[in-house]
Amino acid sequence: xxxxQITALIDKELKKYPADQRQSAVMAALRFVQDEKGWIASADxxxxxxxxxxxxxxVYEVATFYHMxxxxxxxxxxxxxxxxxxxxxxxxxxxxxxxxxRLGIGLGEVTPDGKYGxxxxxxxxxxxxxxxxxxxxxxxxxxxxxxxxxxxxxELDKQ
Amino acid sequence: MIxxxxxxxxxxxxxxxxxxxxxxxxxxxxxxxCYHKKLSIAANCRMCLVQVEKAPKPLPACATPVTEGMKVxxxxxxxxxxxKGVMEFLLVNHPLDCPICDQGGxxxxxxxxxxxxxxxxxxxxxxxxxxxxxxxxxxxxEEMSRCINCTRxxxxxxxxxGQMELGQAFRGEHAEIVSFVSGTVDSELSGNMIDLCxxxxxxxxxxxxxxxxxxxxxxxxVSAHDSLGSGLAVQTKNNRVLRVLPIENEDxxxxxxxxxxxxxxxxxxxxxxxxxxxxxxxxxxxxxEWQVALEYAANGLRHIANGAGAEQIGALATxxxxxxxxxxxxxxxxxxxxxxxxFRLRQSDFSGxxxxxxxxxxxxxxxxxxxxxxxxxxxSFLRKDHPLLAARIRRAARKGAQINIIHSADDDLLMxxxxxxxxxxxxxxxxxxxVSKALASEKQGQSASGEAGAIARSLAGGERxxxxxxxxxxxxxxxxxxxxxxxxxxxxxNGKFGFLGEAANSVGGYLAQAVPGTKGMNAAAMLxxxxxxxxxxxxxxxxxxxxxxxxxxxxxxADLVIALSAYKHHATEYADVLxxxxxxxxxxxxxxxxxxxxxxxxxxxxxxxETRPAWKVLxxxxxxxxxxxxxxxxxxxxxxxxLQGVDVSAKLNNAxxxxxxxxxxxxxxxxxxxxxxxxxxxxxxxxSAPLQATADAAIPQVRMHGEELKKLxxxxxxxxKVGQGxxxxxxxxxxxxxxxxxxxxxxxGHAATVALGxxxxxxxxxxx
Ligand code: SF4
Ligand code: FES
Numbered sequence: 001x002x003x004x005q006i007t008a009l010i011d012k013e014l015k016k017y018p019a020d021q022r023q024s025a026v027m028a029a030l031r032f033v034q035d036e037k038g039w040i041a042s043a044d045x046x047x048x049x050x051x052x053x054x055x056x057x058x059v060y061e062v063a064t065f066y067h068m069x070x071x072x073x074x075x076x077x078x079x080x081x082x083x084x085x086x087x088x089x090x091x092x093x094x095x096x097x098x099x100x101x102r103l104g105i106g107l108g109e110v111t112p113d114g115k116y117g118x119x120x121x122x123x124x125x126x127x128x129x130x131x132x133x134x135x136x137x138x139x140x141x142x143x144x145x146x147x148x149x150x151x152x153x154x155e156l157d158k159q
Numbered sequence: 160m161i162x163x164x165x166x167x168x169x170x171x172x173x174x175x176x177x178x179x180x181x182x183x184x185x186x187x188x189x190x191x192x193c194y195h196k197k198l199s200i201a202a203n204c205r206m207c208l209v210q211v212e213k214a215p216k217p218l219p220a221c222a223t224p225v226t227e228g229m230k231v232x233x234x235x236x237x238x239x240x241x242x243k244g245v246m247e248f249l250l251v252n253h254p255l256d257c258p259i260c261d262q263g264g265x266x267x268x269x270x271x272x273x274x275x276x277x278x279x280x281x282x283x284x285x286x287x288x289x290x291x292x293x294x295x296x297x298x299x300x301e302e303m304s305r306c307i308n309c310t311r312x313x314x315x316x317x318x319x320x321g322q323m324e325l326g327q328a329f330r331g332e333h334a335e336i337v338s339f340v341s342g343t344v345d346s347e348l349s350g351n352m353i354d355l356c357x358x359x360x361x362x363x364x365x366x367x368x369x370x371x372x373x374x375x376x377x378x379x380x381v382s383a384h385d386s387l388g389s390g391l392a393v394q395t396k397n398n399r400v401l402r403v404l405p406i407e408n409e410d411x412x413x414x415x416x417x418x419x420x421x422x423x424x425x426x427x428x429x430x431x432x433x434x435x436x437x438x439x440x441x442x443x444x445x446x447x448e449w450q451v452a453l454e455y456a457a458n459g460l461r462h463i464a465n466g467a468g469a470e471q472i473g474a475l476a477t478x479x480x481x482x483x484x485x486x487x488x489x490x491x492x493x494x495x496x497x498x499x500x501x502f503r504l505r506q507s508d509f510s511g512x513x514x515x516x517x518x519x520x521x522x523x524x525x526x527x528x529x530x531x532x533x534x535x536x537x538x539s540f541l542r543k544d545h546p547l548l549a550a551r552i553r554r555a556a557r558k559g560a561q562i563n564i565i566h567s568a569d570d571d572l573l574m575x576x577x578x579x580x581x582x583x584x585x586x587x588x589x590x591x592x593x594v595s596k597a598l599a600s601e602k603q604g605q606s607a608s609g610e611a612g613a614i615a616r617s618l619a620g621g622e623r624x625x626x627x628x629x630x631x632x633x634x635x636x637x638x639x640x641x642x643x644x645x646x647x648x649x650x651x652x653n654g655k656f657g658f659l660g661e662a663a664n665s666v667g668g669y670l671a672q673a674v675p676g677t678k679g680m681n682a683a684a685m686l687x688x689x690x691x692x693x694x695x696x697x698x699x700x701x702x703x704x705x706x707x708x709x710x711x712x713x714x715x716x717a718d719l720v721i722a723l724s725a726y727k728h729h730a731t732e733y734a735d736v737l738x739x740x741x742x743x744x745x746x747x748x749x750x751x752x753x754x755x756x757x758x759x760x761x762x763x764x765x766x767x768x769e770t771r772p773a774w775k776v777l778x779x780x781x782x783x784x785x786x787x788x789x790x791x792x793x794x795x796x797x798x799x800x801x802l803q804g805v806d807v808s809a810k811l812n813n814a815x816x817x818x819x820x821x822x823x824x825x826x827x828x829x830x831x832x833x834x835x836x837x838x839x840x841x842x843x844x845x846x847s848a849p850l851q852a853t854a855d856a857a858i859p860q861v862r863m864h865g866e867e868l869k870k871l872x873x874x875x876x877x878x879x880k881v882g883q884g885x886x887x888x889x890x891x892x893x894x895x896x897x898x899x900x901x902x903x904x905x906x907x908g909h910a911a912t913v914a915l916g917x918x919x920x921x922x923x924x925x926x927x
Contacts, residue, residue: 042340055323056339064328 002047006032010051023054026062030069038078039070067122068137075110075117077156080134083120086127095131095144102153116156163229178220178231179207189233190242190271192249192357193309194221197414198318204249204309206271208241209233217241239275246275252287253358254304262359264372268307289335294325295343296852297350297418299364300336306360308334312352319415320346321553321573336360345854347546347837350421354404354414365425365849366402375401378763381750382420383479383743384844386660387411387525387547388752389420393744393763400424400744400764410526411756417546418853419837419844424744426846433727433739434768444731449769453776456736457783459719460495463692469496473685476502476673476696477703478662479841480773481748482757483797485664485671487777487789488696494786498679499690502668504698505630505661505705505835505907507919509681510818511639517812518669519633519642521753522649522657523625529555533621533652535563535594535614536659537645538587539629542572543837543855545659549574561621563614565590566631567832568904569897578613583899584830584919585823588637591644592820594618598651624654630661630835634705636823636919643818657813660753662841667751670810671801686710692719696773697740699728699842702908706917708884723773726842739770742843746772747794755811759798826921829867829901831883833918835908858890859906861924865894867901871924878927881905883916889927 002010009032010025017024029048033040045063049056063069070078079099083092096118100106103116110117126132129142141152161174165182172181177200182189192204202222209220212230217237232238250272257263289303310327313336317323324344328337338344344352352361375394382389390406403424405416412420436452437444447455463471474492476485480502489500503509528534529551542549553574556562561577569581580590590611597607597615607615618624626649632641649656660666668674675681680688686700686709693714700710714720714733722730725742740746745766749759766772774794781789791797838844838856850856861881873879875894880887881903888911898904907918915922 046339055317055326057323057326060337060339061326061328065330 002033002044002051003036006036007051022052023058026052026054026059027066030059030063034070038076039073067119070117070119073110073114073117074119076115077159078117078119078136080119080121080137082122082124082130082132084123086123087131090130091144092131094146095133095149098146098149102149161225161227163225163227163231165231166233172225174225176225178209178211178218178223178225178229181225182220182231182233187233189220190275191221192267192271192307193311195311195314195355198311198314198355201310201314204307205245206242206249208238208245210235210237210241243275243277246271247277247281249307250276250280251282252304253307254286254302256302256305260302260305260359261362261367261372262305262356266359267357287332292337292341293343294338295345295349295364295854296849297364297422298344298352299362299367300360301362301367303335303360305358306336306356307358308336309357310336311355311357312336312361315348315352315355316344316346318557319351319550319554320348321550322346324349325352343854347418347543347855348415348550350418351405351415363402365422369401370396378761379406380744380760380763381663381758382412382416383663383750384419384423384841385417385545385547386662386665386753387545388663388750388754388756388758389416389547390758391416391420393424395764398764400427410524411752412547415547415550419546419840419850422849423844423847425849426843427742427744428767429726429846429848431727431846432767432770433724433737434770436739436769437727437737439735444737449771452736452738453779453783456721456738457780459721459735460692460694460780461784463719464495464497467691470499470680471691472497472694473499473680473690473692474501474694474696475504475682475685475698475700475704476500476668477504477698477841478502478665478668479743479750480664480668480697481743481746481794482664482667482671482751482801483748483774483794484696484777485668485673486797486801487774487781488694489671489673490788491777491781491784491786492694494781494788495784498676499685500673500679501675501682501685502664502673504682504703505634505918506638506681507634507636507683507705507917508638509683511642511815512674512681513677514639514815514817515642515812516814516816517810518666519658519813520666520755520811521627521660522813523655523754525551525752525754527623527655528552528625528627531555531621531623531625531654532560533563533618533624533654534560535565535618535624535626535645535648537565537591537626537628537641538632538635539566539627539659540568540570540631540834541629541659542570543834544630544661546837548659561617563617565594565614566629567899567902568834577617578610580610580614581897581899583902584635584832585826586899587632587635588640588644588820588823591641591648595644595647595651598648602651618648618652618654621652621654624649624652626652626654626656628656628658630659631832633658633661634918637821639815639818640820642813642815646813646815658753663750663752666753666755666811667749670751670805670807686713689713689716691717693717693721695720695722695724695730695734697724697842698722699724699726699730699845701729701913702839702845702910703841705907705919707907707913708886708916711913723776724842725770726846728842738776739768740773740776741766741770745770746774748772748774749794749798751807755807757802757807759795828921829863829903829924831915831918831920831922832898832902832904833907834904836906839906839908858911859909860893861890862893862895862898862904863902863924864898864900865896867903868892868894871926873924873926880925880927881915882923882925883920886914886916887923888912888914892924
């Protein structure tokens with residue numbers, strides 16, 4: 001079941017589109033689900049499909065196409081490290097290595113306490129700040145160094 | 160019209176068409192994978208790249224609209240280089256496992272590699288692997304690494320089947336064709352994905368590893384499983400049918416087949432095939448020579464005719480028997496003095512027989528259905544009873560036709576339905592009457608309210624209106640009234656009306672005169688007033704008749720039952736003689752489709768064991784009983800005797816007059832609504848193991864409105880006892896709030912419900 005908060009948000013989103021084009025809101029709807037639950041289960045996709053009156057398979061296509069959607073639990077704080085060319089040239093390898101060491105997890109994994117998850121991301125269009133990562137797809141942190149990452153983690157640890 | 164030039168050839172083509180369409184019209188082939196004339200354009204495989212003058216780079220022919228004066232080169236250096244490049248990419252990840260691939264020999268990728276593939280691969284890295292999927296008993300998705308992601312299967316689901324069961328998940332290198340949470344593909348048209356898949360990713364599960372495609376011989380045939388008359392290519396090896404594919408005909412099945420037509424053949428050679436004549440002596444079945452069995456049967460009939468009287472003999476046939484069989488059966492009966500012959504086994508109202516002017520038929524051509532802009536479908540489980548006609552109507556709906564429904568169940572038709580009136584069976588006549596009245600007042604500028612008004616307005620606004628009566632309407636106890644009302648509604652909306660025929664020869668049965676004359680008894684009467692002897696042609700009485708209880712009781716009470724059948728079915732319990740006759744793949748014959756199309760076919764394989772074509776069996780019986788006119792040498796001679804010099808179209812006539820408007824007999828209690836499940840319609844289909852493993856063949860449930868269940872104190876999912884007459888069965892109850900109140904939906908024609916009574920009428924439900 002989608003929570004009332006989620007359906008309220010979807011309803012608001014739906015106002016942007018013609019009444020017979022409800023499926024236009026699918027990306028937003030999936031985002032609302034992930035914001036609330038941290039990830040999107042198949043059952044949630046089925047619920048979104050029912051709510052928007054579109055085939056479940058079509059929702060699944062969207063959810064699997066965009067890598068920002070988490071298809072499994074990815075921890076309270078999902079850290080997504082860009083590994084595309086610019087970041088790679090500027091040291092995203094070091095970023096990953098540092099995170100591996102600090103958190104004890106690799107890409108696609110979650111810390112045992114469920115606090116952190118690590119993902120690989122595609123170019124976020126901010127190469128000027130490379131290497132960079134995002135926190136829960138909402139906050140971008142650039143020009144990463146070992147110390148800066150430690151600071152970010154210390155900050156998140158407090159939450 | 161637009162003038163373009165392709166490979167130096169001047170071509171005139173329609174404005175708005177694409178380069179590939181123009182080329183195909185002119186007989187120029189352009190390599191392609193994702194393009195299909197019946198599906199939307201995806202332009203994702205890029206195999207169709209061609210050179211276009213003044214375009215800076217090659218363009219995909221399937222997605223490029225023609226423009227005046229356009230010059231296209233399909234085989235220029237630039238075009239071929241592009242095509243070869245695409246081919247190399249497509250083969251990068253392809254497993255190249257042709258030697259063990261079922262598609263081998265009929266594979267677009269294989270063929271195209273011959274033309275455009277390199278002799279050697281420059282790719283030395285690892286190939287990507289896509290895991291196998293289990294999507295059900297019909298379509299194999301075992302080797303998804305072969306998929307080239309053309310999305311034809313996905314588009315077919317969305318656009319033709321009306322159901323998106325497959326989709327392309329993930330992206331780029333990781334893209335793969337999947338079903339949602341590993342579900343099965345349940346569409347009744349799913350087998351077409353096998354034909355559409357240009358590679359060996361989706362293949363036929365029942366046919367898997369049975370033969371190489373080039374070993375098969377191919378015979379033309381006609382589907383025996385619904386009334387559309389779909390063209391079949393029956394493929395055989397070693398005198399066995401191994402596969403069935405569609406024969407394309409734009410006016411009938413287009414390039415499609417329903418799964419029923421495609422996979423029914425798996426029911427042909429089952430263990431319960433009757434391969435030797437048998438007679439029952441002292442309660443024991445014995446295999447005997449044909450001569451013995453035939454003489455036994457003939458003597459039995461003669462004995463009854465001379466003793467109790469010929470009117471004590473009744474003949475029942477299924478509507479998917481051939482024209483020749485039905486004709487000889489009635490000729491035999493009339494020859495020995497009985498007028499009791501009928502093939503309309505599930506019909507319950509025969510009052511139209513004398514009021515009707517001809518053989519009931521579709522009332523229009525199949526192609527007319529696609530052109531209709533307003534449709535009213537009355538009493539039809541449309542999707543399951545007529546899968547391909549439903550697909551046609553679905554496409555009409557996508558193009559803007561308004562579909563209106565009047566029925567006693569509200570199944571998802573997977574199309575946009577403009578208006579619907581879902582009422583109990585005894586309110587069906589009233590619902591139609593309301594629409595007719597609303598149409599009449601609409602003509603006088605008055606608008607009626609409610610659903611009837613909405614349907615009437617929809618019909619009144621149409622230019623090409625079609626009113627169609629489905630199986631449920633034909634089996635309804637007030638069928639004649641429904642017919643008369645449909646006629647009225649069609650007249651008021653300047654449209655056509657007709658019947659969606661129930662079976663392959665629903666029209667042919669009338670042409671063969673396999674219906675009683677004024678002296679004779681119809682199917683229902685023959686069972687309600689039991690006869691002393693019955694001749695059964697292809698009939699499994701408990702599954703094929705409107706009232707299984709009554710049918711079985713009549714069989715058990717009879718002195719003599721002669722069953723002509725391809726299978727040893729329950730007839731062993733009450734019959735005296737079993738004569739093994741050929742199913743449609745083993746005999747020549749003729750079906751007359753619901754639009755009146757006469758289609759003859761030849762046997763694809765030799766009859767199994769000592770099986771004989773039924774027309775020959777009936778001929779010998781005729782001779783043994785000394786009836787005149789049983790000297791035909793071939794089935795063609797029988798057909799010509801029926802049809803030569805006959806203008807079939809003149810015999811087709813839905814007009815009905817003199818039907819009194821009578822209210823339905825007041826019913827108390829719950830009313831039964833019975834569909835015949837899609838894979839329960841005839842003897843062959845019932846025995847096809849893959850079809851019986853589909854979701855559509857699940858054990859029937861008892862479906863009722865949630866409030867009705869509540870009244871009984873039953874939860875959805877609990878077992879209930881449903882009863883009619885003496886019999887009852889226990890089945891799972893399911894709440895279905897789309898059903899009208901006071902209605903219980905329980906399927907007929909299924910082994911699980913044969914203990915019940917008539918398809919219409921009252922029924923009881925209680926906690927088990
Ligand atoms: S499975 Fe076949 S039809 Fe479907 S996308 Fe792959 S290649 Fe195309
Ligand atoms: S056929 Fe044109 S892109 Fe596939």
